[in-house]
Amino acid sequence: MKFVNSVAKYGTLGASIWVVANDAPAEIKSFATDLQATGYPVYVCDGVDDDVEINAAIVALPGDGGTVQLSTGTFTLGAQILIARGAVYLKGEGGLLQGSRLLGSAIAAGAVVRVAAVGGGIDLESFMVQGVDGGASGPEYGIELETTPYVSLKNIYSQYTRIHGLYGHDTVYYIYIDKCRFTQTYTGAGAHLVASPGGGEQVNNVSVINSRFSSNLTGLAINGNGIRLTGNAYEGNEIGLEIGGSPAGTPYPSTGVVSHGEYFEGNSVAALRVGADDAGNPVPAAQGTMGLSIAGNSLSLGNVTGDGIVLSRLSTGYIGSNYTYRPAGNAAGRSIYSINVGARVTMEPPAQDYLSTFGSAKVIGRQIPGMLLEGENIVEGTTTSTGAVDITSVAGLNIPATTPLLIMFQARKTVGAAAACQVGLKLNATQVVSNAAFTDAGNSARAQGAVLFIIPRDDALYTGGAGLAGVMGLRTGDNLAASIVEHGNNAMPAAAITSVTVTGLSGDAAITTAVNNLRVYTLPIYPTLRYPP
Numbered sequence: 278m279k280f281v282n283s284v285a286k287y288g289t290l291g292a293s294i295w296v297v298a299n300d301a302p303a304e305i306k307s308f309a310t311d312l313q314a315t316g317y318p319v320y321v322c323d324g325v326d327d328d329v330e331i332n333a334a335i336v337a338l339p340g341d342g343g344t345v346q347l348s349t350g351t352f353t354l355g356a357q358i359l360i361a362r363g364a365v366y367l368k369g370e371g372g373l374l375q376g377s378r379l380l381g382s383a384i385a386a387g388a389v390v391r392v393a394a395v396g397g398g399i400d401l402e403s404f405m406v407q408g409v410d411g412g413a414s415g416p417e418y419g420i421e422l423e424t425t426p427y428v429s430l431k432n433i434y435s436q437y438t439r440i441h442g443l444y445g446h447d448t449v450y451y452i453y454i455d456k457c458r459f460t461q462t463y464t465g466a467g468a469h470l471v472a473s474p475g476g477g478e479q480v481n482n483v484s485v486i487n488s489r490f491s492s493n494l495t496g497l498a499i500n501g502n503g504i505r506l507t508g509n510a511y512e513g514n515e516i517g518l519e520i521g522g523s524p525a526g527t528p529y530p531s532t533g534v535v536s537h538g539e540y541f542e543g544n545s546v547a548a549l550r551v552g553a554d555d556a557g558n559p560v561p562a563a564q565g566t567m568g569l570s571i572a573g574n575s576l577s578l579g580n581v582t583g584d585g586i587v588l589s590r591l592s593t594g595y596i597g598s599n600y601t602y603r604p605a606g607n608a609a610g611r612s613i614y615s616i617n618v619g620a621r622v623t624m625e626p627p628a629q630d631y632l633s634t635f636g637s638a639k640v641i642g643r644q645i646p647g648m649l650l651e652g653e654n655i656v657e658g659t660t661t662s663t664g665a666v667d668i669t670s671v672a673g674l675n676i677p678a679t680t681p682l683l684i685m686f687q688a689r690k691t692v693g694a695a696a697a698c699q700v701g702l703k704l705n706a707t708q709v710v711s712n713a714a715f716t717d718a719g720n721s722a723r724a725q726g727a728v729l730f731i732i733p734r735d736d737a738l739y740t741g742g743a744g745l746a747g748v749m750g751l752r753t754g755d756n757l758a759a760s761i762v763e764h765g766n767n768a769m770p771a772a773a774i775t776s777v778t779v780t781g782l783s784g785d786a787a788i789t790t791a792v793n794n795l796r797v798y799t800l801p802i803y804p805t806l807r808y809p810p
Contacts, residue, residue: 294319294337296346325355345367350378352377367390377403379405385415386417388420389407389418392428399427401430402431403431418438419433435457442468466494467493468490485509490509492513497518510540511548515546516544530567541574551587571595579607581607592622618649660781662782668780681800686726689725690790693789699784708780709731
């Protein structure tokens with residue numbers, strides 16, 4: 278009867294194998310010790326290197342698998358828990374903060390729990406993994422999944438790891454994550470499920486629901502195929518959710534990704550980012566995202582900085598029915614920002630901000646149908662120099678020389694002297710458009726818009742190699758016939774275009790010439806039209 282009462286009070290001993298913590302309730306520990314003496318499958322820990330008992334219990338399971346049940350209390354580990362066989366159910370007891378806790382502060386490398394079971398069929402449930410507060414030492418990961426299919430994580434709490442809370446890599450598929458929390462990683466993501474670079478590995482068929490990712494550099498980073506994200510919360514990270522941010526060398530795009538009914542708050546760089554590397558630059562086209570749906574989400578931008586949805590290298594998808602809120606302290610946050618987004622992407626503006634001083638949600642960098650926005654610089658560059666200088670540029674491009682371009686920017690001059698101002702254009706380091714006057718010579722402020730269509734380099738073009746054509750649009754009321762002066766085919770770069778620069782000068786040092794909103798688009802490539810022989 279005493280044994281029955283203790284089980285009723287503290288939990289069941291009906292698991293395949295039971296592991297009891299050193300600080301478990303005295304009554305449970307006492308009876309477990311008695312049972313152990315009779316040969317019952319119970320392991321009693323002493324609070325030192327408790328991984329030895331847990332790993333022994335896993336190995337001792339029968340050939341067709343079974344359950345290792347952890348009691349309430351803290352298991353102090355000297356090395357990682359290793360699950361290298363299939364059909365293992367590792368289950369804790371009690372609440373996440375008061376129940377079973379795996380303390381891995383003495384683990385210098387690797388994970389608190391490492392799963393490398395090719396056969397799969399792994400269930401992890403209802404326990405906490407914890408490293409060292411601050412993350413400068415201790416385990417690299419809370420839970421590591423390597424080459425393991427069919428894994429379920431429920432009610433797992435990971436805290437204080439050096440890199441990632443959950444790290445899934447190589448070939449992992451059919452992963453189910455429900456009601457978990459990943460928080461306070463030091464240099465990585467709460468959960469990082471990304472195909473390994475340079476190999477044939479992928480991450481496929483992953484469901485993450487009703488989980489929380491908070492106080493990490495990235496809340497959840499994921500790429501792969503067949504990804505379903507529903508009902509999760511991303512709070513206080515730099516990046517809340519990262520989709521398709523493939524590491525260098527990963528040859529695969531992400532396909533079939535759904536983010537629905539999710540909550541984002543206080544993420545300081547972006548709530549949700551698609552198709553960017555760690556530096557925020559677009560990934561190569563082969564690593565882009567196809568078949569993405571982002572809908573029905575609530576996005577509260579960072580209190581000081583941070584965008585809502587940032588999109589790049591997205592070829593097909595739907596973005597709509599999302600709500601964004603921008604706090605008063607975040608003056609520059611953008612609800613949607615897109616670059617390198619294909620024509621088959623439907624984007625609807627988010628719902629209006631409920632903050633009257635900001636009006637409607639800010640949508641910047643929208644796509645022109647049929648074109649890809651390769652890069653932009655929306656920071657105004659200025660000069661008062663009377664000699665030609667570089668005013669503003671877009672760098673970091675990688676556009677083949679055979680690709681047609683559309684370049685747009687705005688230019689203005691200030692009052693100060695009766696003189697004209699000039700602008701021109703460089704591709705890479707080559708001046709392909711001479712500096713030419715875009716204003717009259719009056720002492721008046723002027724503002725113009727430029728649109729240039731750049732024909733790709735091709736020696737067989739009928740024009741004899743004009744190489745580019747363009748016209749400077751004029752502000753209403755101006756009567757100036759501004760023009761673009763071509764340099765000819767030989768001036769066009771033969772190599773990939775890596776930068777676009779607007780050059781210019783002021784007709785007098787008392788005048789400021791300014792250029793902003795420089796955007797570079799690529800156009801679809803069709804067969805070249807050649808003059809008949």
